[in-house]
Amino acid sequence: MLSTRSIKTASKLWAIDTAISMIDLTTLEGADTPGKVISICAKAIRPDPTNLEVPHVGAVCVYNDMVKVARQFLDSSGGEQIPVAAVSTAFPSGRASIEVKQRDTEDAIANGATEIDMVIDRGAFLSGNLSKVLTEIVCIKEICGDRAHLKVILETGELVTYDNVRKASFLAMAAGADFIKTSTGKVQPAATPAVVLVMLEAVRDYYQLTGKKIGVKPAGGIRTTKDAIKQLVLVNETAGPEWLNPELFRIGASALLNDLLMQRMKMKSGQYSGRNYVSLD
Amino acid sequence: MNFEYSPAPESIAIVDIKPEYNLFIGGKFVPSKGGKRFESINPANEEVLSHITQGTSADVDRAVKAATEAYKKIWSKMSGAERGKYLFRIARILQERAREFAVLESMDNGKPIRETRDTDIPLAAAHFFYHAGWADKLEYAGVGEKPKPHGVVGQIIPWNFPLLMLAWKVAPALATGNTVVLKPAETTSLTALLFAEVCQQAELPSGVVNIVTGDGKTGELIVNHPGVNKIAFTGSTEVGKLIARSVVGTKKALTLELGGKGANIIFEDAPIDETVEGVINGIYFNQGHVCCAGSRLLVQENIKEELLEKLKRRMSMIRVGDPLDKNTDLGAINSRAQLTKIRELADSGEAEGAQRWSPECSLPNKGFWFPPTFFTSVSQAHRIAREEIFGPVLSVITFRTPSEAIEKANNTPYGLSAGIWTDKGSRILWTAQRLKAGVVWANTFNKFDPASPFGGYKESGWGREGGRHGLAAYLRGEH
Secondary structure (H helix, E strand, O other), X not given: OHHHOOOOHHHHHHXXXXXXXXXXXXXXXXXXXXXXXXXXXXXXXXXXXXXXXXXXOOEXXXXXXXXXXXXXXXXXXXXXXXXXXXXXXXXXXXXXXXXXXXXXXXXXXXXXXXXXXXXXXXXXXXXXXXXXXXXXXXXXXXXXXXXXXXXXXXXXXXXXXXXXXXXXXXXXXXHOOOEEEOOOOOOOOOOOHHHHHHHHHHHHHHHHHHOOOOEEEOEOOOOOXXXXXXXXXXXXXXXXXXXXXXXXXXEEEOHHHHHHHHHHHHHHHOOOOOXXXXXXX | OOOOOOOOEOOOOOOOOOOEOOEEEOOEEEOOOOOOEEEEEOOOOOOEEEEEEOOOHXXXXXXXXXXXXXXXXXXXXXXXXXXXXXXXXXXXXHHHOHHHHHHHHHHHHOOOHHHHHHHHHHHHHHHHXXXXXXXXXXXXXXXXXXXXXXXXXXXXXXXXXXXXXXXHHHHHHHHOOXXXXXXXXXXXXXXXXXXXXXXXXXXXXXXXXXXXXXXXXXXXXXXXXXXXXXXXXXXXXXXXXXXXXXXXXXXXXXXXXXXXXXXXEEOOOOOXXXXXXXXXXXXXXXXXXXXXXXXXXXXXXXXXXXXXXXXXXXXXXXXXXXXXXXXXOXXXXXXXXXXXXXXXXXHXXXXXXXXXXXXXXXXXXXXXXXXXXXXXOOOOOOHHHHOOOOOOEEEEEEEOOHXXXXXXXXXXXXXXXXXXXXXXXXXXXXXXXXXXOOEEEEOOOOOOOOOOOXXXXXXXXXXXXXHHHHHHOOEXXXX
């Protein structure tokens, strides 16, 4: 039902710009090089070089060892306000000792990351060892302190059931997460609307219980403007309109940005542009 | 911030409403013998859509004659497989013209286009497809090896799901070899008359389906006509009782699908957000104009506050307004008379001491509108806990133990539907066994399928519609 709400004209333009400002522009590949990272950082600052009205994205999301490269480039190129998010704690599997995960996080923050995207220990969760999951999040949160925002990745594709998603959401929020995030992007299915709905209900209920607003970040599988707008409608009618900003809602994506830009150009000019009118990365 | 949903009204260019309609008898639209015309209005804006004929005694006579002739000469002699082909054809035409039907139904009835598009019309087509498959397999319907049709069936349908109720009635009647004289409700005749065009388009033999429009008086003429062999009625219990009285002592077979006061039972372990969606669907679907609506919310007392908080929040998101806008969740009340009845009952709720709650919502100035509403502090003795309101009004009642829930749920003269919400499978089975309701939904509500029989206990009706059981109502076994 919510997927057929009609978003047009001014609302659509607002939605596109809001979605752009919510993107954690991401590159998480074994083949990432400084060149590639610099390239997405440039795109993060000015998504559409031909139109400076387009807002910058929410953050740049990279592997730990690329944090420094990203931070330096952003700082030297007018992107000081854009945070760098690092995927830490033995991303994506999380299969390492807590000492390694702590060190990983320390490293990222030392290199300039102000947002930490950690993964939960799904093995511990599925074997019923919830206290291990909780303790690890608390531990990483302590390291983050007020130096970095903590996003906790549930990897919903491995938790499988909605009951698990809700349970893990509450666990993460209780342990101190600033954001709960669906997926690493390495496991399918990722940010399905149903999973995002469950997580939005969880943050809404947590807010009602504690008065604390926790953010939500779907990641993986959101590739088109239509998908992104559906997500925004879901936010609007579930958690509520106060969640419709980058402080409380982010979208982890890479390909999505170009689709948003093409739609934006179309709305402004009335003509469809082609893939070659937006930059590759 | 600017995140308003834009109006997305469905174009009405697709429908062609004639300024006046005749009766459909013997395969043709024919003028009435002496019948006057009455207005049919769009309940969302009170504009006159068309003028419908009030069928007279002479008209009903002609229709029954046409149906009898078609039955004797053609339809009863045709093989089941051949009859099935006509049903398949009708089903496909309904699908092809689905948009046209959806828009017309929304204009005539006041219900949101989202519902006519996604529920009414697809389900109507599904009923024809389902029964088309049965037409040549009737010996497996469970009423003996050589089941026979009744002959001419008089069918009277309500205004809440006009085309869908027509499909529920016409599809099994035709599949089993009966011919039909059908009367749609006087406020919602237009889709039935468009269906008459579909019968022509499908080249259904003349007289197999006859449609005589009019009010209750026309219905009475059909019920009392000696040439009619079976009556199938969906509507109020009050009228159902009158029909039962007039049919008693005749050879006419009778099925009745009447009112309800369904209990939607929420146990403490229910998945709460899903449950809230189910409650919304149970009572605010189709403006609550649903005989099987979950109009009594029986909630375990220890989760009442939490559930009501969530329900209030969810109800604030309901979008009331233009039925043709695809963003609309709740449309117009079907008629002024129905609106008056809903208001009267809601006022009685307040007068008897229940507390009323509705979200803030602006209702259009013209047309018939009632906001989504619920009442708390309702006791079993209140009128709003006993009488069918047939509108978007929910009565919230609490219980403490599962057995108390059963007692309260069954404490009604009706017995059409019930819902159970719990995480525990064994509790679903325990509860369902004890509920006196024709249909029990578990962790869902208002789910319909042509293969699933539907009907009531007690004052909610006689007989079943849909599935194998529904076929039996249109067949005579060898006795």
